[in-house]
Amino acid sequence: MTEALQSRQPALSVPSNTMLTVDSDRRRRPTLDTVAAAVGVSRATVSNAYNRPDQLSASLRERILETAQSLGYTGPDPVARSLATRSSAAVGFMLPEGLSGAFSDPALSIVLDGLASTVDGHDHSLVLMPGDATGGPRPSIVTRAQADVMVAYSLPDSAPALEAVAARGLPLVVIDQPVLPGSARVEVQDYTGTCLAADHLLRLGHTRFGVLSFALHPDGASGPASPDRRSDVPFRVSRDRLGGYLDTLEKAGVKPDNVPVWEARGSDRELGRLGARWLLTRTPRPSALLCTSDQLAFGALQAARDLGLTVPGDLSVVGFDDVPEAAYSDPPLTTVRQPLADKGRRAGELALKLLAGGRPPKPTRLAVSLVERASTASMK
């Protein structure tokens, strides 16, 4: 093996007991034809030896496989097979950002894991398509990807990648967003989740709140979110999570206008820290911070430390996602758990189903639950 690894050409130890009528001198990879000629059968039979073992005698098959082996033939070329079968046995995965920002988010990792294992279990491969500034992969990448079904992970409505998918006529599964009528989708109870969290805080007696949200609009702006910016939010997830928080508070008598909202352009810890710093320097200072993701919440914990506030003594913080780290942060984070791995698995199953010709079922909405840890406590 070591030797074969050294050069691109595998060491073809041509057996002397077989006739090589083709390619005997050329420095080429062996093909179905090569072994067919060597064994003295037709291409079709060799093909069957690999794909339909029951279509030929065990002994012949044995002989074919042996010859193939000694010829250095590894089996049907994947690309040629794909062309002939018109199926590449791969699912594409489109991300909103470069993996850079995205992969620092454990939530994505877990979803991807669920997806990968499902897909892998069905002998399909996974083609990764990172996004760029446009909020998704470049259309050219999508157009040329060798995949026969696409999974979109939390893409903005405007992502050009989606049109590329449509143009190719590929089946599509979207995770979380955008909402595309008639396409398969798996999402979670975003609205319900933040309602639960807000309710939890209200029950603990809090009355002064601040909300820390990731992007409400696709313009990449960060800052306090004006009432204007809070309405007509194009991202469904942001809209639902923010809505759950504000609606619940309002029902309890807390006017949305009195709840400062910071919109971070992304969902990472550092942006969360920045936003929380602003929120915590408002007057009156919020006693509870409602975050739309765990990453933002971690940033909020950091900001509290920066300002000398203790959590949950001076401040309560809730997140959303329940990534593994939430159990280990200081203090452990109260958060809304969404079934991340499950989301990935469901997306994978949906993709496989569409591939098999199934029609897109109505969207799957997975249940969330509140996990109470040490970052929240009752008002002093």
Place this chain on the structure above:
Amino acid sequence: MTEALQSRQPALSVPSNTMLTVDSDRRRRPTLDTVAAAVGVSRATVSNAYNRPDQLSASLRERILETAQSLGYTGPDPVARSLATRSSAAVGFMLPEGLSGAFSDPALSIVLDGLASTVDGHDHSLVLMPGDATGGPRPSIVTRAQADVMVAYSLPDSAPALEAVAARGLPLVVIDQPVLPGSARVEVQDYTGTCLAADHLLRLGHTRFGVLSFALHPDGASGPASPDRRSDVPFRVSRDRLGGYLDTLEKAGVKPDNVPVWEARGSDRELGRLGARWLLTRTPRPSALLCTSDQLAFGALQAARDLGLTVPGDLSVVGFDDVPEAAYSDPPLTTVRQPLADKGRRAGELALKLLAGGRPPKPTRLAVSLVERASTASMK
């Protein structure tokens, strides 16, 4: 767009001013032939319109593209193109585990990010191949993957996937391990790194040490590592990191036999916590824990808390990797920084280079450095 998304078949709005001599009634995707016939030129010309714009008049090209558009033709089929060009423009990425375990490791995420952006920048796609219990992807997956170069990420020597790569005669880039003579490789100064860390601790006056390592042998065993198990370590990375620690201590007069070593079967926080608990209950209790990864170190911090020990007051801890979280842990972790993103980028560049026909250069070894944070202090 929305409509096109609803059904698998794009809405072919057949223009009345073009002649459709082919496929006019069949429910098929249009091909090069379809548009060639419609425009009244040859296949080759249409192909050129997409791939070699300079090979035909701008006006004709314009006309071809327009017709294609109105026919619902999105451009050359990726698979067919790959067959004809004998290149799939994709690089395969092989992981040691299912993404499950692997993705919880931020180090992998960052490396993958570097790789993905490099590859993506060159219009190549990335095919993910998660591993299973064998320590790598299944050979059948590798054999059938549509990629023309493979990147192995920290695989055990024994991974069957590697033979599959060799059998296909695909160029290979390995990250970290295994060491395959003649294959391209990018790695970091593992030995140097742990030497630095051990030295740091010695300088702080520590004399009682414990080592927390990830797998030394591929048998999946966890537990105290006997002298026997510490020698002939098959994993290069484990060997070098452990070696750097023990050698440095020995040079300072600390006999390896007096340094307890716990071997965890993987590199995650919970396993680290487990191992650290054992190490911290030895007599005499170590005043410093040397870990081979940040994840294990985080587990050690947790174990210290569990036992009521303060870090760095009662115990110093060092990690390896410098993942982002290391800066935020409690306390922030002293660790050996390796250039993770760079490792991924270099691997990507190497892969692209091999693809272009380059010969494997000698292994690249990236520099590491010690980042001193608050998890280490001098002996009281």
Place this chain on the structure above:
DNA sequence: TTGTATGCGTTATCAA
């Protein structure tokens, strides 16, 4: 059980 013929959708070579 095995073979024949044809199709899969491109790219590339070489003439015209």
Place this chain on the structure above:
DNA sequence: TTGATAACGCATACAA
């Protein structure tokens, strides 16, 4: 600048 024609490597009805 454009067009025949031949690969590319395989799968699959259908016939033998």
